[in-house]
Amino acid sequence: MIKGFIFDLDGVITDTAEQHYVAWKKLSDENGWSFDRELNDKLRGISRLDSIQVILEHNNITLDEDTIGKLANQKNEKYVESLDDVTPEDFLPGAKELLTHLRTEGFHVALGSASKNASKVLQQLNALGYFDVIGDGNSVTESKPNPAIFLHGAEKLGLQPDECIVFEDAESGVDAAKTGGFHSIGIGPKERVGHADLRFDSMADATLFEIKSYFKDLF
Ligand code: G6P
Numbered sequence: 001m002i003k004g005f006i007f008d009l010d011g012v013i014t015d016t017a018e019q020h021y022v023a024w025k026k027l028s029d030e031n032g033w034s035f036d037r038e039l040n041d042k043l044r045g046i047s048r049l050d051s052i053q054v055i056l057e058h059n060n061i062t063l064d065e066d067t068i069g070k071l072a073n074q075k076n077e078k079y080v081e082s083l084d085d086v087t088p089e090d091f092l093p094g095a096k097e098l099l100t101h102l103r104t105e106g107f108h109v110a111l112g113s114a115s116k117n118a119s120k121v122l123q124q125l126n127a128l129g130y131f132d133v134i135g136d137g138n139s140v141t142e143s144k145p146n147p148a149i150f151l152h153g154a155e156k157l158g159l160q161p162d163e164c165i166v167f168e169d170a171e172s173g174v175d176a177a178k179t180g181g182f183h184s185i186g187i188g189p190k191e192r193v194g195h196a197d198l199r200f201d202s203m204a205d206a207t208l209f210e211i212k213s214y215f216k217d218l219f
Pocket residue numbers: 010017020043044045046047048051076113114115116117118137170
């Protein structure tokens with residue numbers, strides 16, 4: 001029986017995936033690294049430090065841990081600065097409607113994001129009130145595809161993984177949901193999230209009616 005929902009943030013609730021891209025792109029340009037949207041797609045869902053490792057590997061660059069940490073901080077400063085421009089208008093189409101509907105129907109709702117800036121983003125969106133539990137990059141140490149962040153959310157909601165549906169736009173996030181024993185909904189192209197139980201091109205298609213029709217035996 002489905003009693004709860006766990007949402008990724010970036011690329012599901014709001015399109016901060018774009019702001020992450022801009023910040024990484026600026027850092028890459030400053031350092032003469034190659035970085036494009038295709039590579040950015042591989043960073044969806046993974047932590048800041050794992051992300052910079054992917055970029056460095058792509059550029060065949062090896063740096064010491066200290067330098068990597070400083071560069072990751074520089075990217076974060078650029079990203080955090082850009083969050084001041086996020087407003088309550090910046091929900092992805094359909095996201096606010098679904099969150100409201102889930103509240104009305106009494107489902108438990110958690111955030112399961114790898115971002116250490118998740119609370120700031122939710123604050124900017126004025127979205128904190130939709131969530132019973134905020135799980136973010138400060139809540140667990142292992143990052144997706146490890147299921148830790150979703151297991152944390154389920155535990156805080158007092159639910160078993162198979163009582164929850166996870167929403168994800170990242171390949172690594174869908175992997176995490178499946179490994180953790182959650183039902184999963186992928187948002188985005190099938191090349192990226194086609195391995196989720198159910199997939200929508202965008203949040204605008206992800207209505208509670210559609211979800212209940214697909215997982216009908218579980219409601
Ligand atoms: C999300 C994004 C990733 C990002 C990660 C860490 O999962 O999809 O692209 O790297 O959060 O975000 P942070 O705000 O902590 O750097």
